Amino acid sequence: xxxxxxxxxxxxxxxxxxxxxxxxxxxxxxxxxxxxxxxxxxxxxxxxxxxxxxxxxxxxxxxxxxxxxxxxxxxxxxxxxxxxxxxxxxxxxxxxxxxxxxxxxxxxxxxxxxxxxxxxxxxxxxxxxxxxxxxxxxxxxxxxxxxxxxxxxxxxxxxxxxxxxxxxxxxxxxxxxxxxxxxxxxxxxxxxxxxxxxxxxxxxxxxxxxxxxxxxxxxxxxxxxxxxxxxxxxxxxxxxxxxxxxxxxxxxxxxxxxxxxxxxxxxxxxxxxxxxxxxxxxxxxxxxxxxxxxxxxx
Amino acid sequence: xxxxxxxxxxxxxxxxxxxxxxxxxxxxxxxxxxxxxxxxxxxxxxxxxxxxxxxxxxxxxxxxxxxxxxxxxxxxxxxxxxxxxxxxxxxxxxxxxxxxxxxxxxxxxxxxxxxxxxxxxxxxxxxxxxxxxxxxxxxxxxxxxxxxxxxxxxxxxxxxxxxxxxxxxxxxxxxxxxxxxxxxxxxxxxxxxxxxxxxxxxxxxxxxxxxxxxxxxxxxxxxxxxxxxxxxxxxxxxxxxxxxxxxxxxxxxxxxxxxxxxxxxxxxxxxxxxxxxxxxxxxxxxxxxxxxxxxxxxxxxxxxxxxxxxxxxxxxxxxxxxxxxxxxxxxxxxxxxxxxxxxxxxxxxxxxxxxxxxxxxxxxxxxxxxxxxxxxxxxxxxxxxxxxxxxxxxxxxxxxxxxxxxxxxxxxxxxxxxxxxxxxxxxxxxxxxxxxxxxxxxxxxxxxxxxxxxxxxxxxxxxxxxxxxxxxxxxxxxxxxxxxxxxxxxxxxxxxxxxxxxxxxxxxxxxxxxxxxxxxxxxxxxxxxxxxxxxxxxxx
Numbered sequence: 001x002x003x004x005x006x007x008x009x010x011x012x013x014x015x016x017x018x019x020x021x022x023x024x025x026x027x028x029x030x031x032x033x034x035x036x037x038x039x040x041x042x043x044x045x046x047x048x049x050x051x052x053x054x055x056x057x058x059x060x061x062x063x064x065x066x067x068x069x070x071x072x073x074x075x076x077x078x079x080x081x082x083x084x085x086x087x088x089x090x091x092x093x094x095x096x097x098x099x100x101x102x103x104x105x106x107x108x109x110x111x112x113x114x115x116x117x118x119x120x121x122x123x124x125x126x127x128x129x130x131x132x133x134x135x136x137x138x139x140x141x142x143x144x145x146x147x148x149x150x151x152x153x154x155x156x157x158x159x160x161x162x163x164x165x166x167x168x169x170x171x172x173x174x175x176x177x178x179x180x181x182x183x184x185x186x187x188x189x190x191x192x193x194x195x196x197x198x199x200x201x202x203x204x205x206x207x208x209x210x211x212x213x214x215x216x217x218x219x220x221x222x223x224x225x226x227x228x229x230x231x232x233x234x235x236x237x238x239x240x241x242x243x244x245x246x247x248x249x250x251x252x253x254x255x256x257x258x259x260x261x262x263x264x265x266x267x268x269x270x271x272x273x274x275x276x277x278x279x280x281x282x283x284x285x286x287x288x289x290x291x292x293x294x295x296x297x298x
Numbered sequence: 299x300x301x302x303x304x305x306x307x308x309x310x311x312x313x314x315x316x317x318x319x320x321x322x323x324x325x326x327x328x329x330x331x332x333x334x335x336x337x338x339x340x341x342x343x344x345x346x347x348x349x350x351x352x353x354x355x356x357x358x359x360x361x362x363x364x365x366x367x368x369x370x371x372x373x374x375x376x377x378x379x380x381x382x383x384x385x386x387x388x389x390x391x392x393x394x395x396x397x398x399x400x401x402x403x404x405x406x407x408x409x410x411x412x413x414x415x416x417x418x419x420x421x422x423x424x425x426x427x428x429x430x431x432x433x434x435x436x437x438x439x440x441x442x443x444x445x446x447x448x449x450x451x452x453x454x455x456x457x458x459x460x461x462x463x464x465x466x467x468x469x470x471x472x473x474x475x476x477x478x479x480x481x482x483x484x485x486x487x488x489x490x491x492x493x494x495x496x497x498x499x500x501x502x503x504x505x506x507x508x509x510x511x512x513x514x515x516x517x518x519x520x521x522x523x524x525x526x527x528x529x530x531x532x533x534x535x536x537x538x539x540x541x542x543x544x545x546x547x548x549x550x551x552x553x554x555x556x557x558x559x560x561x562x563x564x565x566x567x568x569x570x571x572x573x574x575x576x577x578x579x580x581x582x583x584x585x586x587x588x589x590x591x592x593x594x595x596x597x598x599x600x601x602x603x604x605x606x607x608x609x610x611x612x613x614x615x616x617x618x619x620x621x622x623x624x625x626x627x628x629x630x631x632x633x634x635x636x637x638x639x640x641x642x643x644x645x646x647x648x649x650x651x652x653x654x655x656x657x658x659x660x661x662x663x664x665x666x667x668x669x670x671x672x673x674x675x676x677x678x679x680x681x682x683x684x685x686x687x688x689x690x691x692x693x694x695x696x697x698x699x700x701x702x703x704x705x706x707x708x709x710x711x712x713x714x715x716x717x718x719x720x721x722x723x724x725x726x727x728x729x730x731x732x733x734x735x736x737x738x739x740x741x742x743x744x745x746x747x748x749x750x751x752x753x754x755x756x757x758x759x760x761x762x763x764x765x766x767x768x769x770x771x772x773x774x775x776x777x778x779x780x781x782x783x784x785x786x787x788x789x790x791x792x793x794x795x796x797x798x799x800x801x802x803x804x805x806x807x808x809x810x811x812x813x814x815x816x817x818x819x820x821x822x823x824x825x826x827x828x829x830x831x832x833x834x835x836x837x838x
Contacts, residue, residue, distance in 0.1 A: 050687050053834040072689045080687035086680040090597050094582035102588055103688045122579075129578030139684075152687075 001064050003028050003150045003181035004049060008058035011044050018044040020205040021058065026183055026198075028149070031176050033196030034185040035285060041205040042185040043083065046154050049183075050080060062150060079104070079148035083155035083185075085135035089128035093121055093138050100142040112145035118167050133159035144171050150181045157191060169195055189281045199281070201288050208288050213281065220279045220287050224253040224262065229270035238265055312427045313435050320409045320439035328443045331401050332450035335394060339454030339469075342386040347459075356380040362622065371615055375515045377539035383460055387468050387537040390451075395475040395532045396508055398447060402476035403500045405443045406483030409436040410560065411493045420569055433561040440480045448473040468537035474549035478528035479504055481556025488563035491576035528552070590685055591698030598672060605665055606710050609658065613714040616654045617721020620647040620729070638782045642804045647727040651718060651737065652804035658714045659741040659799060660775055662707050663748045667771060669703035670752035671764045678760065680837040693827045696753070700823055703749050711741040729803065737802040743812035743819075744799045750819030753826035760836045 004026040011019040019041045026032045036042050047053040048060050051071035060067040065074040087096055097116075101107035116123060119137045127135060136159045143151060151172075157165050172182055172195045186192050192199060193213065200210040209216060221242075227250040235243065235251075238261045246252040249272070253262055259276075279287070321328075350356045360380040370376070373392035378384030410433070413419050422432060448469045455465035483500045490496035507527040514523035514530055524530030534545045567573060586596035595602075633644060639656065642649040673696065676682045686692060715738025722729045748771060755770075756763035778796035780786075791797050798811035 047683075047835075050683075052683055052686055054832070071686070072691050075687065075689040078687075082680075082683060082687075084680070086684050088593070088597060088681060091593075092580055092582055095584065095587060098582065098584055099587040099593055100684075100688065103590070103685070103690055105689075124579040124581065126578045126580065129576070 001028065002026060002061075003030070003063060004032075004061070004183060005064075006045075006049075006058065006060045009045075009048060009055055009060050010057045011041075011048055011053060012056045017205055019048065022205075022207055024200065024207065026181060028181050029176070029179045030198060031172065031182040031184065031196045033192035033199040034183060034202065035187065035189070035192060035199060035281075036185075036202035037187055037289065040202040042202060043154055044205075045202070046080075046152055046183075046185060049152060050075070050078075077149040078152055079143035079146040079150075080152045081136075081139045081143045081154065081156040083158055085132065085139045087127045087135055087138060090126065092124055092126050093130070093134075094123040096127060096138055097123075097142050097145075101145070104146055106147075107142075107145050108147050109145075111147065112141060115141045115144055115171070118171070119164060131159070133161065133164070136160060137164065140168065140171075144175070147175075147178070147180065150183065151175060152183050154185045155187070156184070157186070157188060165191070189285055193281045201285065203288060209284075216281075216284050217278050220284045221254040221256045222259075222279055223277045224255055224259070225275045225277075226251050226253070226266070227272045227274075229272045233269045235265050238262060309428065309431045313431050313438070316422070316427070316432060316435035317438040317442070320413070320436055321442045323413075324405055324408055324439070324443060327401075327404065328446050331397065332446050334397065335447050335472075336450040336454040338394060339386070339390060339451045340458045341454075342389045343382045343455065343458040343460055346382055346385045353380075369619060370515045371512050371618075374511065374533050375521075377536065381538070383464060383538040386455065386458075386460060387539065390468065390472060391533050391537070392511075392529075394451065394472045395529050396504075398444075398472045398476035399479040399504050399507065399529065401447065402440070402444065402479035402481075403483040403486075403497070403504055405440045405476075406436070406480040407487050407493060407496045407500060409439050410484055410564075411487035411490070411496045414487075414569060415493045423569065429565050430561065433557075433564050437484075437557055437561075444473050444476045444480065447476065464538050467535070467541065467543075470546070471532040471535040471537050474535070474546065475528045475532050477553040478531075478549045478556070479507075481553040481560070484560035485556050485563070487572075488560050488567060489573045491572040491574060491578075495572070495574070495577075589698060590690060590695050591702050594672070594676075594699060595702055598669075602706055605706075606713050609661065609710050609714045610717040613654075613658065613718040614721035617651070617718040617723075617727075618725045620650040620654070620718075620722045621725040621727035635783055638785065639779075640782070640801050640805060647722055647729050648733075648803045651722065651729060651734070652801040654718065655714070655737045655741065655803075656796075656801060658711075658718075658738075659744060659796075660771075662711050662714070662741045662745050663771055664768075665710060666703050666707045666745045666749040667752045667764075667767050669699070669706060670749060670756055670767070673699040673703075674756050674760055674763060677835055678838050680835075683835060683837070686835070692831050696757070696827055696830050700749060700753055700826075704746060707745045707749070708739075708742050711738040711745070714738050714741070733803045736807055740800060740802040740807055740812070743815040744795050747795055747815040747819035747822075750822030750826070754822040754829070757826040757830040757833070 002025045004024060006022050006024045009019060009022040009024070010017065022041075022045060024045075034042055034045070044053070048055055049062065049067055051060075051067040051069075051074065054068055062074040063077055067074050088099075091099065097112065101112075115121075119141055121134070121137050121141060122130075125134075127138070130138070136156070140156060143153075157168050160168060169191065172184070175182055176195070182195075184192065184196060196213075198210070198212050199216060201208050225246060227247070230249065232245070232249055232251050240255065240257040241262055242254040244252045244254075255262060350359050357380050360376070373388055376384075376388045379388050419432065423429065451469040451472055452462075452465050455468065456462055460468075479500070482503050483496070486496040486500040486503075487493075490499055507529050510523050510527040511529040511533070514520050514527075515533075524534055528549055531545055531548050534542055536542045563573065586592040636644050636653055637649075639653065642652070644650045644653050676685075676699075682695070685695060712735060715734040715736070716731070718737070719729060719731045719734035722734070748767070751770060752763070752767040755766045759766065774794040774796055777794040778791070781791040781794065781797070795815055798808060798815060800806060800808035800811065
């Protein structure tokens with residue numbers, strides 16, 4: 001059974017369509033990266049997955065349970081971290097952890113103590129005296145300590161410093177090791193690249209691309225830099241390949257699809273050096289956002 | 299373009315700009331207080347002349363009221379209340395002085411600490427402005443606010459027909475309390491780690507000032523205590539009854555001293571911290587964390603205690619007054635108007651207490667609405683998302699908050715009954731405890747009705763809900779007041795729930811009316827639970 005499954009999930013707020021026919025399936029044990037800039041619909045997706053907002057059409061299921069119709073059962077196997085930590089200012093960190101643990105049940109106290117240590121959380125401080133990053137850490141510790149089957153994380157590292165960001169990545173990899181499912185909504189590409197098995201890219205409410213990093217890379221252009229032994233030759237126009245000058249004797253090729261036509265065209269031109277680089281997630285991401293219309297741009 | 303030449307008193311320019319800014323920031327509150335001061339000081343002489351038109355009435359009034367403990371508690375010791383100006387000075391001396399004290403505290407904590415906590419002070423100090431300039435500007439702005447109140451009060455008296463010079467002196471007596479408490483607020487702002495604690499510290503001291511004055515005015519032989527509180531100094535100035543202008547040196551001296559102290563500490567402490575350490579850390583206390591409703595009770599404990607305490611104190615005071623209202627005290631016209639509400643004669647203890655509980659009921663209804671408003675705030679501030687992402691049921695969450703509101707309102711209502719009885723009994727009125735408990739309990743059905751309506755309004759329209767609820771309460775209450783004063787026909791008056799809440803103890807408890815109100819309130823609450831489950835959560 002899938003941990004998350006949505007079918008034709010749409011949400012309209014007044015005039016604006018925040019989410020448009022989302023079909024998503026995240027298998028158990030998977031770490032899924034959910035990418036998109038601000039306003040793409042990431043948080044809307046999570047609110048629908050948690051049954052906090054009602055779908056305009058379609059449905060969202062967690063472990064086969066309808067998130068809107070039966071949220072309490074659905075949440076029994078889920079832990080959630082919001083992008084903005086909304087906690088109770090008069091409680092201390094320790095009291096907040098206790099409150100959330102009692103409401104949810106099933107918290108692994110030993111693991112929680114370990115997490116408090118790892119995230120260097122000051123348990124005696126009141127929430128109102130904590131910085132945003134520290135409040136975020138309270139939320140993260142509370143969620144991770146449940147060892148829930150599914151972790152729904154909405155930009156969980158906003159406000160964390162680079163050291164804590166590393167602690168967070170380790171914790172996600174630990175969770176993956178234990179067979180937990182992680183749904184990580186983010187716009188920090190390096191984070192997604194580091195921990196996720198599969199990535200979905202959201203743009204203005206639509207899922208425009210989805211797959212493993214390998215799959216996404218094959219579909220985007222790879223960069224080939226060639227320095228020639230003599231002056232750079234004039235090559236014929238090649239299908240799917242863009243050429244740009246990269247110095248007196250050098251050319252840079254953006255290759256979408258097969259590299260064979262380029263290799264054939266190079267025949268007879270002495271090559272001094274050749275480097276080829278796969279696109280980074282950042283380039284894949286920008287590729288999807290730089291083209292102006294959002295529909296069928298692949 | 300106003301460029302500042304270096305060396306030509308730039309601090310004066312900055313001082314003026316900062317003082318203006320601080321004064322303007324507080325303008326809404328200043329205007330509200332000024333309006334209240336002008337109106338209140340105008341009503342006193344005018345109302346007195348209207349209610350006690352001749353010397354015989356005034357002498358009877360002075361005789362019966364002079365020794366009433368409850369009234370001394372509220373207004374202070376009376377001097378020459380058989381005259382218009384003496385009466386006005388007495389009425390204003392206790393009430394406006396405490397309002398002025400609160401104004402002074404709020405104004406100075408806002409100017410000296412609120413700005414700092416908002417982070418703006420840091421910005422200002424990062425420029426060429428020094429701390430002394432900042433302190434002075436705040437003092438100037440606070441002084442401007444107090445001056446505005448003085449003018450407003452003076453205008454009220456003069457329009458009300460009192461002599462100008464005496465009125466100016468009386469208004470100065472009121473303002474002196476504001477000055478001292480502004481000084482208290484200034485020092486508290488330097489001691490406390492943040493604005494909230496500064497207000498708590500200053501508020502506690504102002505409360506102590508009030509308590510000292512009350513004891514001094516109501517206990518024989520304790521009159522000397524008046525010299526320990528600025529509210530007592532305002533009395534000792536003796537406006538319109540043997541002026542003691544030298545006493546002014548006390549509030550003047552003390553407020554200057556306090557402001558100087560504050561400026562001295564301000565120049566030495568760190569921005570964003572006080573001399574007292576911040577209590578933002580604590581050992582965990584794990585009680586009342588087992589459910590959202592328990593946690594709500596935990597976080598609103600302070601507010602609940604304050605509500606209960608205030609209602610208890612006022613019920614007690616009004617209870618002590620209940621036995622001393624004689625027909626001579628209240629003019630025939632006023633008595634007739636109040637009798638139209640159905641309480642009978644307010645010159646009897648039961649009539650008076652019934653009238654008082656009509657008002658107590660209103661305040662308990664408002665309390666219940668604030669509790670529903672607190673639940674709404676949980677959603678608007680998005681903390682509810684944190685809760686409902688857990689296996690927490692929406693209906694149980696809202697239901698728990700409603701039960702909490704109902705139980706707390708019931709406790710406050712019964713407390714009011716007990717304390718009104720204690721006050722009445724202490725002054726020898728023949729009112730029984732069960733009857734006063736009944737009067738308190740009588741406030742519960744209409745409270746449940748409005749709590750249900752408030753919940754329904756919140757479930758339907760989370761943003762506008764609070765406004766709708768308070769609007770409905772106000773309309774219903776005014777409907778009842780105006781409707782009974784103009785003797786509206788039965789069915790028209792029957793449109794407001796207040797018409798169905800019996801005026802216990804003057805009238806018997808109306809079981810049918812109460813049952814209908816509870817039923818409608820419960821139906822509204824159930825509808826609220828069902829509707830709340832069907833909508834999106836909202837946030838700020």
